[in-house]
Amino acid sequence: MLRLEKLEKRYRTGDLALKSVDLEVPDGQIMALIGPSGAGKSTLIRCINRLVEPTGGKVSLSGLELTGLGAGQLRRARRRMGMIFQEYALVERLTVMENVLSGRLGYVGFWRSYFRKFPQSDVDEAFRLLGRVGLDHMVDKRADELSGGQRQRVGICRALAQDPELLLVDEPTASLDPKTSRQIMRLVCELCKERGLSAIINIHDVMLAQMFAERIVGLKLGEIVYDGPPDGLTADVLTEIYGEEDWEATIRKVEDEGEEDGEALDAALKHDHQAAILDRDRMAGNT
Amino acid sequence: MPVRDAGTARVWQRRERAQQLAIWACYLLAGMTFVLCWNLVSEKTIWAFVWDAHNQAGDLAARMVPPRWDYMEQLWWPIWDTLNIATLGTFMALVFAVPVAFFAARNTTPSRFLLRPIALFFIVSSRSINSLIWALMLVANLGPGVLAGIIAIGLRSIGFCAKLLYEAIEEIDEGQVEAIRATGASGPQVLAYGVLPQIMPAFAGITVFRWDINIRESTVLGLVGAGGIGLQLNASITNLAWTQVSLILLVIIATVVVSEWISAKIRHAII
Numbered sequence: 001m002l003r004l005e006k007l008e009k010r011y012r013t014g015d016l017a018l019k020s021v022d023l024e025v026p027d028g029q030i031m032a033l034i035g036p037s038g039a040g041k042s043t044l045i046r047c048i049n050r051l052v053e054p055t056g057g058k059v060s061l062s063g064l065e066l067t068g069l070g071a072g073q074l075r076r077a078r079r080r081m082g083m084i085f086q087e088y089a090l091v092e093r094l095t096v097m098e099n100v101l102s103g104r105l106g107y108v109g110f111w112r113s114y115f116r117k118f119p120q121s122d123v124d125e126a127f128r129l130l131g132r133v134g135l136d137h138m139v140d141k142r143a144d145e146l147s148g149g150q151r152q153r154v155g156i157c158r159a160l161a162q163d164p165e166l167l168l169v170d171e172p173t174a175s176l177d178p179k180t181s182r183q184i185m186r187l188v189c190e191l192c193k194e195r196g197l198s199a200i201i202n203i204h205d206v207m208l209a210q211m212f213a214e215r216i217v218g219l220k221l222g223e224i225v226y227d228g229p230p231d232g233l234t235a236d237v238l239t240e241i242y243g244e245e246d247w248e249a250t251i252r253k254v255e256d257e258g259e260e261d262g263e264a265l266d267a268a269l270k271h272d273h274q275a276a277i278l279d280r281d282r283m284a285g286n287t
Numbered sequence: 288m289p290v291r292d293a294g295t296a297r298v299w300q301r302r303e304r305a306q307q308l309a310i311w312a313c314y315l316l317a318g319m320t321f322v323l324c325w326n327l328v329s330e331k332t333i334w335a336f337v338w339d340a341h342n343q344a345g346d347l348a349a350r351m352v353p354p355r356w357d358y359m360e361q362l363w364w365p366i367w368d369t370l371n372i373a374t375l376g377t378f379m380a381l382v383f384a385v386p387v388a389f390f391a392a393r394n395t396t397p398s399r400f401l402l403r404p405i406a407l408f409f410i411v412s413s414r415s416i417n418s419l420i421w422a423l424m425l426v427a428n429l430g431p432g433v434l435a436g437i438i439a440i441g442l443r444s445i446g447f448c449a450k451l452l453y454e455a456i457e458e459i460d461e462g463q464v465e466a467i468r469a470t471g472a473s474g475p476q477v478l479a480y481g482v483l484p485q486i487m488p489a490f491a492g493i494t495v496f497r498w499d500i501n502i503r504e505s506t507v508l509g510l511v512g513a514g515g516i517g518l519q520l521n522a523s524i525t526n527l528a529w530t531q532v533s534l535i536l537l538v539i540i541a542t543v544v545v546s547e548w549i550s551a552k553i554r555h556a557i558i
Contacts, residue, residue, distance in 0.1 A: 051465055078471035089466035093484040102480050106471025113472075114479050155466075162470055 001026055001062060002048070002166055002198065008056030009043050009222075017043040019222040020057065027165070030192055030199045032213035032230075034206055036242050040222040041202040045168045048200070049081045050074060061166060079106035082159030082197075084188070086171035088151040090143040090158070097139045099154050100126040103161030122161070129157040133187060149180035156188060160195070167192060167199040173208060181205070185212045206233065206250055351533035358531045362519060362538055368433050369515035369542070372508065373501035376440025381494060383445045388452035394464075395456055395482060406449070413446030418504050422513035431512035439513055440501050447500075448493055455489035456482065491557040495550040502546045506539045 002025040009018040017040040025031050033041050046052035048059050050066060059066045066077055082103070090099045104122045105113055112118065130136045133153040143151060152172060159167060169188060173181035185201075189212045192199045203209045209216055210230040218226030218233075218241035226237050235247040289300045302310070389395045390406035422439035429435045459482060467481035509517020516535060523531035 049469055051469055075471045075473060078469060081469070083466065083469040085462060085466055087462055089462040091463045091467065091480060091484050092460075093487065094480070098480075102467055102472070103470050105467065105473075105476045105480060110473060110475045110479070113476055158466075158470070168469075 002200075003060045004044075004048070004057065005060075006057035007044070007047055007054055007059060009040070009047055009052060010055045017222050018047065018054070021219075021222070021224060023217065023224065023227075025166075025198050025200060027198055028192075028196050029215060030189055030201065030213050031215045031217060032201045032203050032209035033217050033219060034203060034209050034241065035219035037204070038221075039219040041204075041219055042170055043222075044219065045083075045170050045200055045202055048166075048168055049078050049083060051083075075106060079162050080164050081166045081168055082162045082164035084152070084155050084159050084167065084169040084172050086174045088143075088148070088155045088175070090151055090154055092142070092144040094143060095139070096130065096135065096141050096143060096146070096154050097123075097126060099143050100130060100157045100161050103158040106162065126157070126161055129160055130154075132191070133157055148176050149184060152176065152180075152184050153187065156184075156191065160191060165197060167197050167201075169199055169201040169203075171202050171204065173203065173205060181208060182211075188212075206238065347529065350529040353530065354534035354537060355528075355530035356534065358534050359538075362516065362535065365509070365514075365516040365519050366538060366542060368436075369505045369509075369517075370502065372433055372436040372440055372505040372513075372515050373498060373546075375437045376505070377444055377494065377498045377501050379437065379441035380444030380448050380497065383441075384448035384452060387445065387449040388456060389478070391449060391453040392456035394459070394461065395478065406453075410446040410449045410453075413442055413444075414450065415446075416443065418443035419507060419511060422508045423511045426512045431514070433514035436505060436508045436513035436515055439508060440505055443504070444497050444501060448497055451493045452486065452490060455486045455493075459485040488557060492554055495553045499546050499550040503543055506542070 002023075004021055004023040007018055007021040007023075008016070010016050021044060033044065035041050043052055047054040048061075048066070050059075050069075054067060057067070061077065061080065064077060066074070069077055091102065094102070098116065101116075101118050101122060104118055104126075108118055108122070127136060127139070130139060133156060135150060135153055135157070138146065138150065143154060146154065155172075167188070172184055172188060176184060185203075185208055188199065188201070191197070201209070201213060210233060213230060216226065216228065216230050216233060217224055218237065220241050225240050226233070238247040238250065239245065289303060291298050291300070300307075387406045387409055390397070390402045391410060393399070393403070396403040396406070418439045421442045422435055425435040425439050429438070463485065464477060464481035467477050472480060505515050505517075506520075507517045509515045509519065510521045512518070516539065520532065520535045523529075523535060
């Protein structure tokens with residue numbers, strides 16, 4: 001269980017990026033964080049693993065308070081939180097295998113990692129993960145030779161190599177085409193289910209968020225303005241989050257999507273929340 | 288405002304009138320300064336010598352050919368020394384330049400207010416003194432010989448390599464570093480996985496480039512007694528043995544061409 005209490009971040013420029021955010025993410029929940037650019041989505045996610053240092057409030061993961069940990073303890077705590085990035089953030093000049101194994105850096109000493117002498121169990125796990133995402137034939141390719149979708153899959157493997165209990169996912173699809181975006185989102189959600197991970201997914205594509213997440217949190221100017229199921233995102237709610245705009249098209253598009261995929265999303269929407277998720281997954285070709 | 292109403296149409300000009308006049312005034316000033324300087328130089332020049340220069344040059348050239356080819360057997364060792372001075376000097380420079388660069392780069396320095404200024408000061412002082420001057424001082428301290436040459440080349444190169452390297456470090460993609468940090472990696476691991484792979488091409492390029500420069504610089508170090516082929520050059524000039532001088536110049540050109548070729552090959556292979 002991840003718990004944020006009165007989390008606050010004020011940048012040195014004086015901008016208040018997060019205003020006393022309270023949030024709880026139970027184990028195994030996939031939560032999408034939506035909101036306009038500059039709402040503080042990236043800041044929120046980075047305050048959790050303290051890539052950005054929060055200026056107030058508390059973050060705790062399974063009872064361990066992350067804010068206030070010393071440098072060494074923080075490094076150990078970071079191993080439990082895998083992160084996936086918008087621009088993949090793979091080390092471009094390293095191979096796919098090295099990138100995946102870099103997820104194990106927190107567990108391996110400096111010289112072992114420097115000479116690439118990772119324990120065999122780590123290498124086995126890396127092969128297993130790469131096989132799972134369909135990249136086991138690209139182990140020796142350099143990361144900059146891969147396509148966007150392939151890179152993001154390597155990024156996912158790196159995060160999972162940490163054996164985390166929580167995934168922090170920052171705009172995973174922003175640099176990808178619509179089809180690849182769906183595949184990546186589906187993969188992230190599948191892997192979370194398989195391993196019982198909870199995830200916070202920053203995403204600005206409302207449709208994708210509705211398709212894949214069990215819970216949606218809307219952030220606006222550093223404050224939570226919506227917290228609820230995906231089908232609660234009405235035009236009014238979207239206006240509240242993003243501002244005045246004609247939202248009918250966005251909402252209807254989700255329904256069209258369902259029809260195209262041969263599944264009735266409308267029907268799914270009428271079910272209770274949990275069932276809706278399962279149907280959505282099936283619609284997204286998850287089964 | 289470059290836009291001005293002229294009755295019916297709005298006239299656009301690149302600059303305002305006052306600004307344009309100021310620019311012209313600057314050009315005029317520059318032209319006048321040039322004329323003035325030319326005048327000063329001209330007054331201090333003995334033109335009789337200059338008008339005679341082509342005769343002198345022709346005379347010198349005539350005395351330089353043909354090069355004394357059999358002198359070559361005395362040049363093999365000095366040229367080997369020259370290559371060693373350049374290579375070992377570059378190596379020594381890198382050993383010091385790498386840590387200095389990490390201290391100097393804004394994004395990797397351990398302390399922005401103490402170590403970074405010190406590292407920057409090292410870089411500036413090393414760069415501002417030519418290797419020939421370093422060699423002069425070192426020969427006075429260490430005595431003449433190859434060692435003084437190596438250290439002179441090394442000292443001069445530390446600043447050069449460290450400056451280019453720290454600029455490369457500051458230009459890396461922070462996203463990759465952040466990603467490695469997020470895995471729970473320790474500080475040294477973040478450097479080894481997040482930073483090092485990104486600066487390797489720059490590092491290799493800088494090394495080869497500096498080695499190439501050092502070969503050229505080490506050919507003249509002998510002029511002040513710091514070993515290498517410059518010693519022979521100096522001796523030949525003072526003995527007015529112009530046929531030897533021409534041979535030495537040819538050897539230097541050949542060495543530089545070869546080093547240039549090698550460094551181009553290496554750079555291609557790495558980048």
